[in-house]
Amino acid sequence: MQKTLLATAVAVALGVPAVAAAQNAELEQIRRQIQELKENYEARIKALENQLKSAESSARKAEQSATEARAAAQKAETTAGRAEQSAGKAEDSAVQAAQRPVSQNALNPAVSLILNGTWGRYGNDPSAQITGFHGSGASEMLPRGGSLGESELFISGNIDPRFRGAFLAALSPEGVEIEEAFVETLSIGKGATLKGGRFFSGMGYWNSVHPHAWDFTDASLVQRAFLGKNYGDDGVQLRWVAPLPVFVQLGAELGRGKDFAGMGEVERNTNGKSSEAFFAKVGSDIGVSNSWQLGASHLRQRTTNTGVPMFDYDDLTGLVNVFAGRQRITGADFVYKWAPEGNPRYRNFRFVAEYYQRKLDGDFTFDTATLALTDPANAKQSGWFAQGAYQFMPYWRVGLRYDRLSAGTVNLNANAANLTAPSFNPTRWTTMVDWNPSEFSRIRLQYARDRSRQDIATGETISDNIVFLQYIYSLGAHGAHRF
Amino acid sequence: MKTLIRIALAASLAAGLPARAALEVFACAPEWGSLVKELAGERANVYVATTATQDIHRIQARPSLIARARMADLAVCTGAEQEVGWMPMVRNQSGNDKIQLGKPGFLEVANHVPRIEVPAVIDRALGDVHPVGNPHIQWGPRQIQLGANEIAKRLSQLDPAGDAEYKRRLADFTSRWSTATARWAEQGAPLKGVAVIQHHKNYSYLFEFLGMREVGWLEPKPGVEPTSSHLNDLVQQQQAEPARMIVHSSYHAPAPSKWLAERIKAPAVMLPATVGGTEDSRDLFAMYDAALKRLLAALGS
Secondary structure, three states: OHHHHHHHHHHHHHOOOOOOOOOOHHHHHHHHHHHHHHHHHHHHHHHOHHHHHHHHHHHHHHHHHHHHHHHHHHHHHOOHHHHHHHHHHHHHHHHHHHHOOOOOOOOOOEEEEEEEEEEEEOOOOOOOOOOOOOOOOHHHOOOOEEEOOOEEEEEEEEOOOOEEEEEEEEEEOOEEEEEEEEEEEOOOEOOEEEEEEEEEOOOOOOOOOOHHHOOOOOOOHHHHHHHOOOOEEEEEEEEEEOOOOOEEEEEEEEEOOOEOOOOOEOOOOOOOOOEEEEEEEEEEEEOOOEEEEEEEEEEEEEOOOOOEEOOOOOOOOOOOOEEEEEEEEEEEEEEEEEOHHHOOOOOEEEEEEEEEEEEEEEEEEEOOOOOOEEEEEEEEEEEEEEEEEEEEEOOEEEEEEEEEEEEEEEEOHHHHHOOOOOOOOOEEEEEEEEEEEEOOEEEEEEEEEEEEEEEOOOOEEEEEEEEEEEEEEEEEOOOOOEO | OHHHHHHHHHHHHHHOOOOOOOEEEEEOOHHHHHHHHHHHHHHEEEEEOOOOOOOHHHOOEOHHHHHHHHOOOEEEEOOOOOOOOOHHHHHHHHOOHHHOOOOOOEEEHHHHOOOOOOOOOOOHHHOOOOOOOOOOHHHOHHHHHHHHHHHHHHHHHHOHHHHHHHHHHHHHHHHHHHHHHHHHHHHOHHHOOOEEEEOOHHHHHHHHHHOOEEEEEOOOOOOOOOOHHHHHHHHHHHHHOOOOEEEEEOOOOOHHHHHHHHHHOOOEEEEOOOOOOOOOOOOHHHHHHHHHHHHHHHHHO
């Protein structure tokens, strides 16, 4: 008895047609159902002539499943009581196997929606900017009290064998902003990819990452001051991965200069490019538990002839000043990750540090409304941050970040008499703890000791305690585990 | 810039570029690496992207993986959403047209084998469910054979010069695999009908092959870490449906299994998640041998 069972099991496992004959009427019925099932598919295949290829493969699968189901039914013969249940299950799986699309979303693009909300507490007015760094993204600060924040709608998919497209819109109570909308090539090969449309620049590490995937609720001070929340442009990007066992990537971007980085949108009515960015990344593993990536980036931009509003430091004067010229931002970024045995499931650690230097060179006009004194001006400022996030047990992470900006040198020449650049170096410490009960949800509490502002009148540093409570939920397609 | 390139070149030389084979193969998981080595021998240079101590579902698109995918002529993955979190990104970042979806150089084995546990209802409230069924197909002997057939087909397609060798190797593998499968069925006979609790549904194909009965999972929902309340439920369940052993994989923390093992007086067994998960599971054959050995030992204890 045991041996017969075994032989049957082996035969079943190897897919050799079993010979045992079924006497049971119930089993005959199951067979008939399976046969009907097969006929059903064949009919469906005929109806889907334009999808012949994929239909064929699914029919084959259905047949396989049907064979399996039959095998399961034969197995069930030995125990008459279990036969019914087992065959039913097999039939179910035959139906389901054929019904489910083989690829993630069949012909539909992958769609995901990020729901994000924050509750913020500031001691001081959050709309004030970082002292000494004009255009330091005051508008990017999360508001006081409860706020919905940005919900992000992400749609992506392959367009045809040559192109892939992606669309990402941020929906906030203020309106809809198209953050990214691009197509990129799949078929150039040789490590090259060409991307066109609107996209976040490949500069640095965090810049191309959407805020919901950041380790902290808000951007680093240097990112906010020099790049805005995420610096992006309308243009083209070419990137290339070298054929080496070590990751080496080079990239170049040409854009119209939609944003003057860190200073918001620019009205442009010009042909051609106004902005170019370059980046290089190198990365690899050290053993199985460690991996790293080192990057360098450079951005060059020109303002329009009319310039951009700049250098009113803290809105004290209420005057409109304008800068016309170019800026060059040079940066370096480093990422290190650790997970025991390369398995981040229980414990993992990520360290990120970025440094940027911004050089401005052009003409500065003080008080455009009345005085309108124009004279050459230049500035060289820099900033950096270092942060770590550690998952010490499943679901729980803690993080620590230090931010520092250097006021550097600002030469306003003739305008120095009208406006004094503060020699103040903003700093900030941030800590966070978050709970991630699944890959799709995160609740975070963050506390920052912020010393990024100075009372211009007294020269005293303004300290602020900033607290955020945030939720981030993701619905729909499974997101990518970016490095 | 130049310095960066120089560093990269130096590093690559230090890493030692392997001798040129006819095909560069990127295997998403060790089982497919092992299978490609069986079927291609020296004709393929195989890079295995993950290890048996890693939860393959949680891998990140690391720079090293992108670099290796860049050079691949063929990528062999599990599919069934097993690598959904990282492989699309690796492919996209690699700039390698040969391994894009729909190309002969990209193979998802699960698309070519029957899968069990295809859910009737798909909802994330049910945990990390895989819409097209259980993706741990490396534990189904029949699934491995069907996977081998498809891999051999792709190897011939991509490297026609090696066609005869691939066919010869496939025939050889098929014969050895069917002999081994029969042996495992025979050795595993005492396990038939044995009730087992597993951490995650890693071994469902193996248990089906051996006729073992799954009576519980340490995870309350797939991909969700065991909770103390759920473990206590399993202790309660032991009275009605006693399990003879608790099985977890080489990438799972052993603590929950051990905790339950003490309570219900049944042994906790660690099985290789895949090839390389234990000292004695260096290839696919050894992996099944190692699993059988451990299950039988647990039954005897």
